[in-house]
Amino acid sequence: MSTLTMNAGNSNTVNNSSINASTIGSSAMMEVTGLRKRFRDKEVICGIDFQVLQGEILCFLGPNGAGKSTTINIITGALRCESGNISYCGADIYRNLTAYKKNLGIVPQDLALYEDLPALTNVRFFASLYGLKGRQLDEGCRYALEFTGLMDRAKDKVSTFSGGMKRRLNIACAIAHRPRQLIMDEPTVGIDPQSRNHILEGVRRLRDEGMTILYTTHYMEEVEEIATRIIIMDEGRIIAEGTKEALKAGIDKERHYEIDASYDECPDAALLYQIGGINEVAINGSRIAIAAAKETETLDKIITTLIAGSVRINAIASRTANLETVFLHLTGKSLRD
Amino acid sequence: MDNFKKILGMDLFNLFTNPMWLAYAIVFPLVLVLVMGFLTSASYGSTVTSYDYYGIAMMIYIIFNAATFSANGFMEERVKNPNMRLVYSPVKPFFIHFSKVLATFVFCSVTFTLVGAVLYLVVGVNYGGGYFGLIYLLMLLAIFFFSALGVMVCCVLRSENSTNQLLSIILTLFGVLGGLFFPLDGFGKAISAISWMSPAKWIFSACMQIIYNRDISMYLPACGVMVMLSAAAVGISAKLFKGEDYI
Amino acid sequence: MIAFWTTLRNNYKRMLEHKSRVILVVAMITGAVAAAVFMNALATDSIGNIALVAPEREDGLTSPYLNVTRLDKAPPLSDLVSGKYDATVIRKASGEYEIQTIKSDVFRQELADLLADPEEYQPDWSGRRKVGTTIVGFLIMFILMQGTTMMLFFAEDREHGQIRRVAAAPVSFAGYLGAHCVYTFLILFVPTLVILYLIRFLTGVAIGFSFFQFFLLIFLLCALSTAFALFLDAFIDRSDSANMLGSMVSILTSILAGSFYSFDKGNQTLEAIIQVLPQKAYLELAGGMENGYSWQELAPWFWYLLGIILVFLVAAVAKTRRNYIRAS
Incomplete structure (x- = not known):
């Protein structure tokens, strides 16, 4: 659960300014309808429909086992589904799967790299499978390695790379042929914050260059940071879909304060309820939790009331709705259960 | 086709840069034939030496390893994930598994030729003199079949460990039934008849007849058996190969 | 533990x-x-498998230490190399045996001893x-x-x-x-x-x-x-x-x-x-x-x-x- 201190502001949305929503096309690049998939007797995708719009960063958010990776793998054409239609630019993807695959760049969840080979050889090999040759191939490789910040290690074997560098190379192998649509399946699993920031920053840049990006993750911080649109999945179903502002708006009616306080005499909750807009007060030892209506300014009054009652305030934290609370609201469980 | 060449190149690179596999494909057969030949040399006369026998029998046994190489090249941990990327890329699924067959075939043919040449030069194994070309072609066909067999078993079982275990049973059975380790003719007519179920028996008998009788009547049937079995193995692989098993 | x-x-x-x-x-x-x-x-207690080529069907050669296959003509050399037979024994009209084998002289001698006196022959199996x-x-x-x-x-x-x-x-x-x-x-x-x-x-x-x-x-x-x-x-x-x-x-x-x-x-x-x-x-x-x-x-x-x-x-x-x- 994300908790922001009062002074820090709402840092969750700090980077959103770099995303220019006006570049997103309104036309659907890809359209998925009635998708179903079973593994043995368990239905893991239960008839989902969605669209991918030109130029967007569409994030699939959901806990592990929600069906994100399965959906992604079906979209790539690598995994067959029981029923459903997937069309890309108006044509069924299975009609000419090879031609369709040329439009895609895939960043699989597992590191799909030849560890005994240098980084450049890996990128060259995979890019060449998409038809790149000669100068085009050289340029594609340079672009991918520079983009991922690995140019100076191009000739080193992958086995000598750190975890974060391997993750970046995993992306380089997917973008050298400059795909129209990039599909990234949990590309930041198990890496350091620095590499993660590098990757997220890269995703935004790729989108600015015109790529359409599908991104799965169970880190809601990442989704908050890069998504232009979000699909929330749980147990093989899409449970919500929209921009993060729209998703939050539905439940974003309250502001929650958590106050760490010390006192000789327990403060009277009734006094706090007298402040207009206070919906709920819970006092538990040194922890005072207050839910207040978002539209009324109440914090200064809460502080004044507490100080008047000889309460010493050690810290105050405020929390507004985030994707975690959206998920909690929709499913009754936490994202990382 | 261009993509096929690239995948083949990568598969070949993986095979030729694995020191343990090189040792298994070159050093092991050489030492095996030399040791067996040397140890049994005293029980052979001068017209046909123990090296002539083991130079053929053990080399056929070594051809079996092609199945192990192709199975490992297909499903080994080291290459499994990169292979997964091939499944996502615009490459025909047939190329993915057939390139493993062809790469193993090239790898084993090269190492086999090298070992055969050394044995010929060092201990003078009889490879049929003027009929050498026929023997060589039959061996190459056999290498192709066993390369295809390894990939086929992988496509059926979808697990490297089970494949390795099952292959070691099948290959040992082929070897024993083919009479590569000891002749089975002393064990009665039934076992002699069963022994024709082993491809090794066809290859071994055809080689022996060509080299020592100058009789090529077995040759075309043996080649035919190899070609048919290879086609069946490649066909079954194509039918059963599922890219999603990699995911 | x-x-x-x-x-x-x-x-x-x-x-x-x-x-x-x-x-x-x-x-x-x-x-x-x-x-x-x-x-x-x-596996039998024999010293080897032999192919016997004799003019008459009843040649009287029996020994517990020999697996005998009777043939009309000598088997090809490949049968000797592949180990199907350890030797080809041809019985001449004179009653003598001719031994063809690719095995060592020690084996040839052992076989000759047996053929000379099948009844009395005792192999040396001490080791x-x-x-x-x-x-x-x-x-x-x-x-x-x-x-x-x-x-x-x-x-x-x-x-x-x-x-x-x-x-x-x-x-x-x-x-x-x-x-x-x-x-x-x-x-x-x-x-x-x-x-x-x-x-x-x-x-x-x-x-x-x-x-x-x-x-x-x-x-x-x-x-x-x-x-x-x-x-x-x-x-x-x-x-x-x-x-x-x-x-x-x-x-x-x-x-x-x-x-x-x-x-x-x-x-x-x-x-x-x-x-x-x-x-x-x-x-x-x-x-x-x-x-x-x-x-x-x-x-x-x-x-x-x-x-x-x-x-x-x-x-x-x-x-x-x-x-x-x-x-x-």
Whole structure:
């Protein structure tokens, strides 16, 4: 659960300014309808429909086992589904799967790299499978390695790379042929914050260059940071879909304060309820939790009331709705259960 | 086709840069034939030496390893994930598994030729003199079949460990039934008849007849058996190969 | 002790997740034991298979020491090289025999002696291996090769890093390694012995040793295989490589030690190498037991084998400890 201190502001949305929503096309690049998939007797995708719009960063958010990776793998054409239609630019993807695959760049969840080979050889090999040759191939490789910040290690074997560098190379192998649509399946699993920031920053840049990006993750911080649109999945179903502002708006009616306080005499909750807009007060030892209506300014009054009652305030934290609370609201469980 | 060449190149690179596999494909057969030949040399006369026998029998046994190489090249941990990327890329699924067959075939043919040449030069194994070309072609066909067999078993079982275990049973059975380790003719007519179920028996008998009788009547049937079995193995692989098993 | 029991129980649970693998192993052991026993039982007491070409059908040549196939004309040379026949014997009108063989002069002489007087002929089998030793001889290579395959959970722990967790846990590392050894040992030992005795009781075929002797011999062989497997997996990082090297070494050394055939003497260097091989000591021990040697006579082979097993184990434990305990 994300908790922001009062002074820090709402840092969750700090980077959103770099995303220019006006570049997103309104036309659907890809359209998925009635998708179903079973593994043995368990239905893991239960008839989902969605669209991918030109130029967007569409994030699939959901806990592990929600069906994100399965959906992604079906979209790539690598995994067959029981029923459903997937069309890309108006044509069924299975009609000419090879031609369709040329439009895609895939960043699989597992590191799909030849560890005994240098980084450049890996990128060259995979890019060449998409038809790149000669100068085009050289340029594609340079672009991918520079983009991922690995140019100076191009000739080193992958086995000598750190975890974060391997993750970046995993992306380089997917973008050298400059795909129209990039599909990234949990590309930041198990890496350091620095590499993660590098990757997220890269995703935004790729989108600015015109790529359409599908991104799965169970880190809601990442989704908050890069998504232009979000699909929330749980147990093989899409449970919500929209921009993060729209998703939050539905439940974003309250502001929650958590106050760490010390006192000789327990403060009277009734006094706090007298402040207009206070919906709920819970006092538990040194922890005072207050839910207040978002539209009324109440914090200064809460502080004044507490100080008047000889309460010493050690810290105050405020929390507004985030994707975690959206998920909690929709499913009754936490994202990382 | 261009993509096929690239995948083949990568598969070949993986095979030729694995020191343990090189040792298994070159050093092991050489030492095996030399040791067996040397140890049994005293029980052979001068017209046909123990090296002539083991130079053929053990080399056929070594051809079996092609199945192990192709199975490992297909499903080994080291290459499994990169292979997964091939499944996502615009490459025909047939190329993915057939390139493993062809790469193993090239790898084993090269190492086999090298070992055969050394044995010929060092201990003078009889490879049929003027009929050498026929023997060589039959061996190459056999290498192709066993390369295809390894990939086929992988496509059926979808697990490297089970494949390795099952292959070691099948290959040992082929070897024993083919009479590569000891002749089975002393064990009665039934076992002699069963022994024709082993491809090794066809290859071994055809080689022996060509080299020592100058009789090529077995040759075309043996080649035919190899070609048919290879086609069946490649066909079954194509039918059963599922890219999603990699995911 | 916690590490030992937990690891053993964990290995058992992992095994249950791979039932097909267990079935394969039991099938392979059954096949190998059955092959070792029946091949031995089916083989006749002959000095060889001969193709007899005689003008008249009734030539009167019978001998318990010869498998005779009567043919109208001499078989092709390929049948001699491939081992179908050890010799072609042509009976001339004069009654003399002409022997054609690719085998050594020693064999030719032996055959000539037999043909000269089939009734009285007695082969010299003083150094010949008895049935029990032949059976365990066949099993040596097989069990050694299976050991590296069955040590897979330890190899997997190393490859996937679970071993680091064990090294970091406040438990005995030796207990952990011991559990892997006991697991591998049991999965080799129990099926082999059970199947051997099932075959013995169900078919009544001769197996040469008493129950206790077989118990001891199979015990030693499985212990050697386990120790060798642990040794390989401790020193070689990739399990595939360890398996391949294990197979190569097992096949070559077993052949050299004479697991299948006792060879005529080679040169001195080779002889010296062969004497060091544990399989050689094992075969000497088995042969000695079958010939009723006293414990004093058998003891050197026994202690030598035990020593080799210990060396493998100690080296493996030391290497793994150095890699994971001191390093972590």
